[in-house]
Amino acid sequence: MEEASNDDKGNETQAQNESQQIPETDTQSESQQPFRKKRAAPKEEPKWFEVDEDHNTNVYVSNLPLDLTYEEYIQFMSKCGLIMKDPDTHEYKVKMYKDPEGNFKGDARCCYIRKESVTLALQILDGYDLNGKIV
Numbered sequence: 001m002e003e004a005s006n007d008d009k010g011n012e013t014q015a016q017n018e019s020q021q022i023p024e025t026d027t028q029s030e031s032q033q034p035f036r037k038k039r040a041a042p043k044e045e046p047k048w049f050e051v052d053e054d055h056n057t058n059v060y061v062s063n064l065p066l067d068l069t070y071e072e073y074i075q076f077m078s079k080c081g082l083i084m085k086d087p088d089t090h091e092y093k094v095k096m097y098k099d100p101e102g103n104f105k106g107d108a109r110c111c112y113i114r115k116e117s118v119t120l121a122l123q124i125l126d127g128y129d130l131n132g133k134i135v
Helices: 006-020 070-077 115-124
Strands: 058-061 094-098 104-111
Touching: 058 115, 070 094, 070 104
Parallel strands: none
Antiparallel strands: 058 104, 094 104
16 A cells, blocks of 8 residues: 655645535626616606596586686586695696786686586586676
8 A cells, every 4th residue: 555645635635626616607696796776667758648538527617707716716616516636735626727918718627526526517507607607
C-alpha cells in the first residue's frame, strides 16, 4: 500500500470540491434583484360615451325665464326628486347655460339621484308655467 503525497491529496480534494460546487448562474434570485416598476397600461384617449336610458338621470329644461336664479332653479327641479350633489364640492349637479357674455340663455340641466325622478319631472314639469313662461 502506498501513501498518498500531499499533492495527490490536494488534487483529490479539489476534484471533490469542484464536483460538489453549485454552478453559478447569471441571474440573481428574486430577493436580490433590484426593484422593477411594472409598465402602466397605455392610457386611452378620453372619448364620448352613450348613457343608456335605464341609467340616465339628467333632465334638460328649455324655455326657462331669463331672470331665473340658481336657487329658484334648484327649488323648481326639487319638486320631482332629490338632485345629485357633487361629492367634492357638495354643490348640486345642475348647469344653467349662459352665452359668451355670461347671460342666462333660458336652458338648464339637472341631474337627479334616481331614475324615477326623471319620469316624474317629465310628467309634472313639462308644460309647467314658471314665472309666466311655459317650460
